[in-house]
Amino acid sequence: MGQALIFSGDFSDDPEETVYASSGPRLDATPLDRTPTGLASLAAVPGLWRGDALARVEQSSLPTGYSALDAQLPGGGWPLGALTEILNSHTGIGELRLFFPALVALSKQVDAPPIILLQPPYMPYAPAFAGAGIAPEQVLVLRTRKPEDALWACEQCLKYAPRSAVFAWPQRLGPQDLRRLQLAVEGRAVLAVLMRDLKAAQQSSAAALRIALSADPDSRQLRLRILKRRGALITRPILVEPPSPLPTFPAFHEEPLPHALDRPVFAATAA
Amino acid sequence: MLWTALYLPQLPLDCYAQTHAQTPFAVVEKRRVYLANAAARAAGVRADKPLSAALALAPALQWQEREPRTEKAALEALSLWALQYTSAVSLAAPHGLLLETGGSAKLFGGLEVLLKQIAAGVAEQNYSAVFASAPTPAGALMLARSGWCGNSGAHITTLPELRRLLPGLPVSSLQSAQAYASTFESLGARTIADLLALPRDGLKRRFGDFLLDEIDRAFGHAPDPVRPIVPPPAFSCTLPLPAPAESSEALVFASGRGLRQLEGFLRAGKRAVDRIELTLHHERNKQRDAQDNTVLTLHLMQPSADAKRFTLLLSERLNRHTLERRVERITLCAPQLLRAEEITHSLLLEEENAAKDMRDLLERLHARLGPEAIQQLQIRADHRPAHASGSANLLEATAQARTTVHKKPKEPLPLPAFGPRPAWLLDPPRPLREVNYAPFHEGPLKLLSSAERIESGWWDGGKIRRDYFIAQTADGALVWIFREHKQPLGWFLQGYFA
Numbered sequence: 169m170g171q172a173l174i175f176s177g178d179f180s181d182d183p184e185e186t187v188y189a190s191s192g193p194r195l196d197a198t199p200l201d202r203t204p205t206g207l208a209s210l211a212a213v214p215g216l217w218r219g220d221a222l223a224r225v226e227q228s229s230l231p232t233g234y235s236a237l238d239a240q241l242p243g244g245g246w247p248l249g250a251l252t253e254i255l256n257s258h259t260g261i262g263e264l265r266l267f268f269p270a271l272v273a274l275s276k277q278v279d280a281p282p283i284i285l286l287q288p289p290y291m292p293y294a295p296a297f298a299g300a301g302i303a304p305e306q307v308l309v310l311r312t313r314k315p316e317d318a319l320w321a322c323e324q325c326l327k328y329a330p331r332s333a334v335f336a337w338p339q340r341l342g343p344q345d346l347r348r349l350q351l352a353v354e355g356r357a358v359l360a361v362l363m364r365d366l367k368a369a370q371q372s373s374a375a376a377l378r379i380a381l382s383a384d385p386d387s388r389q390l391r392l393r394i395l396k397r398r399g400a401l402i403t404r405p406i407l408v409e410p411p412s413p414l415p416t417f418p419a420f421h422e423e424p425l426p427h428a429l430d431r432p433v434f435a436a437t438a439a
Numbered sequence: 440m441l442w443t444a445l446y447l448p449q450l451p452l453d454c455y456a457q458t459h460a461q462t463p464f465a466v467v468e469k470r471r472v473y474l475a476n477a478a479a480r481a482a483g484v485r486a487d488k489p490l491s492a493a494l495a496l497a498p499a500l501q502w503q504e505r506e507p508r509t510e511k512a513a514l515e516a517l518s519l520w521a522l523q524y525t526s527a528v529s530l531a532a533p534h535g536l537l538l539e540t541g542g543s544a545k546l547f548g549g550l551e552v553l554l555k556q557i558a559a560g561v562a563e564q565n566y567s568a569v570f571a572s573a574p575t576p577a578g579a580l581m582l583a584r585s586g587w588c589g590n591s592g593a594h595i596t597t598l599p600e601l602r603r604l605l606p607g608l609p610v611s612s613l614q615s616a617q618a619y620a621s622t623f624e625s626l627g628a629r630t631i632a633d634l635l636a637l638p639r640d641g642l643k644r645r646f647g648d649f650l651l652d653e654i655d656r657a658f659g660h661a662p663d664p665v666r667p668i669v670p671p672p673a674f675s676c677t678l679p680l681p682a683p684a685e686s687s688e689a690l691v692f693a694s695g696r697g698l699r700q701l702e703g704f705l706r707a708g709k710r711a712v713d714r715i716e717l718t719l720h721h722e723r724n725k726q727r728d729a730q731d732n733t734v735l736t737l738h739l740m741q742p743s744a745d746a747k748r749f750t751l752l753l754s755e756r757l758n759r760h761t762l763e764r765r766v767e768r769i770t771l772c773a774p775q776l777l778r779a780e781e782i783t784h785s786l787l788l789e790e791e792n793a794a795k796d797m798r799d800l801l802e803r804l805h806a807r808l809g810p811e812a813i814q815q816l817q818i819r820a821d822h823r824p825a826h827a828s829g830s831a832n833l834l835e836a837t838a839q840a841r842t843t844v845h846k847k848p849k850e851p852l853p854l855p856a857f858g859p860r861p862a863w864l865l866d867p868p869r870p871l872r873e874v875n876y877a878p879f880h881e882g883p884l885k886l887l888s889s890a891e892r893i894e895s896g897w898w899d900g901g902k903i904r905r906d907y908f909i910a911q912t913a914d915g916a917l918v919w920i921f922r923e924h925k926q927p928l929g930w931f932l933q934g935y936f937a
Contacts, residue, residue: 260916260935264862279794290863293934294818294828299860304816309830312808321804321812328800330793383915413859413909413917413936414887 227398230333230359233269234408241377242398246270248357250376251350255395257366259289261383262390264335265300265410267361272301274333274359284325286310286336287318300411315339319348326353326360333359343372350374369395388412441541441596442665443554443572445521445561446583447514450534451505452476453566454513455681456693463497464681468505501682507533509679516676517566518668520703524557527667529576535583537576537665550594558592560703564696574598576665577656578605585612598659605657606632615649674704674712674773683722683765687757690719690766694753695746697771702746711742711779715749718770719762735760738805738834740798742777748799755806805834822895823903824933825866827857858891859909861919861934868931871920878920878930882913893921909936 227243227250238244246252246267256263271283283306285292294304310325312318318338325334326349338345341364353360362375369380378396384407392406447453451466452474463479465472472493475484482497494500510533518536521528524547527539540553547553554570561568570592571582578601582593585608595601608631610616610623628634631654634642643651655661676697684690694717705711715737737752804813814830821827872879890906905921912918917936923929 258912258914258916259863260861260912260918260937261914262917262936264937281793282797288863290935290937291828291866292816293824293860293862293864294816294830295857296860296862296936297816298818299857304818304828307816308833309814309816310804310808311812311814317808321808324800324803328796328803330796332797385911385913385915413861415889 228357230270230274232267232408233273236406237392237408240394240397240402240406246359246361247376248359249353249355250360251346251353251374252359252361253368253373253375253378254361254363254381255366255369255378256363256381258383261381262410262412263363263381265412266381266390266408267333267335268300268302268411270359271333275302275306277331279331280306281331281333282306282308282329284308284310284329284332284334286322286325286334287312287338288335289337319345323349323352326358327356329358331357333361335361335363337363341368343374347374350376388414440539441544441550441572441574442576442579443538443540443557443570443594444531444576444579444583445517445536445538445557446569446571446580447517447534447536447566448569449474449567450510450513454510454679455503456678456696457565457681458684458689458692462681463500465493465500465502466505467502472502473505503679503681509677510534512677515668516697516700517561517564519670519674519676519707520560520564520700521557522668522670522707523703524553527665529665529667531576531580535580537579539665539667540572550596554592554594560699564699570594572596573601575601575657575659576663577653578659580614581605581608581612581657584614585609602658606630606635610634613650613653615646615653619646670704670708673776674701675770676700677768677770679768680766683767685762685765687754687760687762690762690769691750691754691757693769694771695750697769698746698749698753701749701771701773702744705744705773705776705779708776709779710776711744712773712776713739713742714773714775715739715753716772716774717753717756718772719766720768720770721764722767733760738802738810740802740805740834740837742779744779748802751799752802752806755803759807759809801833810834822893823901824860824864824893824907826896826901827860828864858907859888859936861917862937863935865933865935868921868933871930871932873930878910880910880912880918880920880932884910884912884918884920886910887917890922907933 228248229241229243229245230248231245232238232241241247254263254266274281274283280303283302285307288309292307292309294307297304297307310321312321318336322334322336322338325332341362349360349362366380369378373396375396376398378394380393380395382391382393384391389407389409392408394402394406452464455464455466457464457476460476461478463476463482463484465475465479465484467473467490470490472484472486472488472490474486475493479493479497479500482500484493484496484500488496490502493502514530514532514534514536518528518530521536521538525538525540525543527542529537531537538557540550544550544553547556550572554572558568558570569583569586571579572592572594573579573582574595574597578595582595582604595604610628610630610633611620613631616623623629623634626637628637634654639651652661656663678693678697680689680693684693701712701715717735717737719733719735721731721733735756737749737756739748739752743749801813810832813833815833815836817829817831819827819829871884874883878884886908888909890908892906894904896902904924906924907919907921910918910920918932919934919936920930920932923931
């Protein structure tokens with residue numbers, strides 16, 4: 169809250185008034201009516217930026233489908249025309265499901281822009297995409313033999329695949345490569361996501377948004393730590409619940425099920 | 440009728456696709472220089488010099504034996520290109536083309552515009568040409584050959600004007616007088632007027648019918664039938680190189696001419712191609728005395744007749760290709776011509792550009808990364824997990840969609856209602872250990888769903904009988920595992936709910 173200190177030092181010598189302005193209207197608030205001082209009044213000063221506010225950039229974006237996450241992202245969604253890095257070390261916690269709501273929205277657009285998967289770690293499975301509401305024909309899988317070709321292909325896709333979504337699983341990526349990709353995507357309406365290992369969090373990166381993922385084994389929620397965004401640092405994790413493959417009957421780990429037949433089959437009985 | 444003659448005085452030299460103008464190059468006939476390019480001439484290599492002297496003057500000189508067959512092939516390829524400007528193109532052997540431009544001038548916005556377009560196109564292909572137009576074909580050719588008309592060309596549109604001009608032309612402008620140049624010199628006949636002053640009977644006896652006939656045709660006194668070329672059903676052209684090429688850049692450059700000619704040919708017939716075959720003829724192997732070829736195929740996402748697109752793709756394709764041996768010449772072939780689609784303009788320009796960008800991108804990726812690099816996901820009606828998903832080569836898929844577009848669209852097969860499926864599939868599945876009667880994958884797995892029995896595939900020998908579960912690892916990852924009910928029994932990991 170460095171901003172507040174500056175305000176009280178420069179504009180108001182009365183500490184009482186600063187507290188009073190930031191803690192909301194008081195019934196006997198006669199001084200405020202006469203001379204507008206304090207934080208609230210300063211909000212109207214043009215060109216003044218609050219330290220904890222998000223950068224007000226003209227960022228085109230694709231709504232993530234999670235309001236809690238949208239509120240914390242500069243453009244109100246996954247950034248288009250800027251790199252997003254997803255850092256995750258456990259395959260299967262929902263790193264791709266996280267994007268499904270946005271991809272479903274994308275696939276409903278008129279010309280159905282493609283979803284390009286570049287060097288995915290495993291075989292993308294068509295029924296999963298169809299089940300989520302994404303037409304499998306829209307998903308293009310790109311594999312290259314040489315790593316330098318992969319980087320070239322990624323750059324090409326970011327530059328020349330308008331309005332598509334590009335997910336890349338790069339093998340090795342230096343800071344200069346990231347810089348190159350960020351330059352390639354700048355100003356283009358492309359959702360560009362790099363899926364990387366959590367270890368890469370130590371590296372510096374030119375990506376506009378970096379998010380580290382971890383699963384919460386006791387719930388279906390995914391914990392997102394925003395390591396970097398265009399705006400103030402945010403330390404508290406954001407919890408979102410990506411579409412789950414699990415059946416939607418009452419949370420079985422919380423209360424016992426009403427009927428034995430509905431109960432999940434456990435390993436011992438299945439074996 | 441107005442005929443435009445396109446005279447290529449340097450055809451024997453120009454028919455070789457010369458990459459660098461600075462490299463001295465000459466065509467040699469009977470161990471003597473026949474024609475030399477500017478760089479060779481600058482070094483002192485002149486026509487009629489012995490080859491040994493020429494090599495002494497310019498040690499870097501590249502040379503080829505003159506081959507009338509190659510020249511004729513080059514002329515024919517050029518005539519196919521010229522078909523886009525007029526329907527009547529005729530070969531005027533050995534070094535000329537005749538185009539009937541009177542009929543098509545209006546379409547192109549006037550004779551001047553049309554001729555400018557033709558001249559620019561010829562220059563793009565690195566041919567040096569002289570243009571002349573006249574109401575008679577032989578007259579146009581004589582004007583072009585005379586060297587009288589200069590670079591901008593002479594364009595005579597009326598017969599009286601032509602008849603006034605022709606007598607002043609040198610005798611060498613007659614094709615039939617080429618063999619008797621020294622004889623006419625000694626006779627003192629320098630111009631056509633000198634020739635006409637001689638008795639006709641004597642001329643006929645001494646030089647045959649052809650000479651007088653050519654003059655009569657030029658003046659319009661005798662009929663001059665011109666046989667227009669018939670466009671072939673497929674395009675093919677051979678591009679000889681001045682010296683065996685070692686780099687792919689030289690090949691891209693040399694193919695440029697062929698691709699432009701292909702473009703002209705396709706435009707003439709309102710055609711397009713989606714596949715171009717490029718045959719690289721390698722240098723003859725001295726030991727084996729065998730000449731083998733490499734065939735490269737260019738695929739296009741959408742049929743096209745655009746030389747620029749062809750060139751871009753070709754350079755990507757050649758960059759991927761490593762030349763094992765030097766290349767002597769290139770053959771370009773478009774085996775199948777498709778009808779050019781009417782270009783549909785979308786209401787939104789932006790949308791149209793986006794689609795075009797996407798198509799160009801896919802073509803580029805395809806050319807550089809190979810045909811197997813881009814796959815499109817496809818869903819199949821099969822309950823067995825490993826059979827339910829497939830992928831198709833994107834180009835094949837789009838080509839198929841194009842050919843079937845005119846048929847009634849088939850109702851898609853109803854797909855089986857799948858349960859929840861993982862985004863990543865492991866095929867073949869990975870066997871899992873069993874610890875304390877529970878499957879184990881980076882820690883004990885917790886089963887979170889009831890069993891989904893999949894029992895199918897008895898008809899093709901790939902029968903399976905499995906119980907599928909969604910399980911959670913200690914890290915919170917969701918995996919798709921199954922218990923096999925056939926031998927060998929046990930747990931397997933089939934996928935990740937990424």
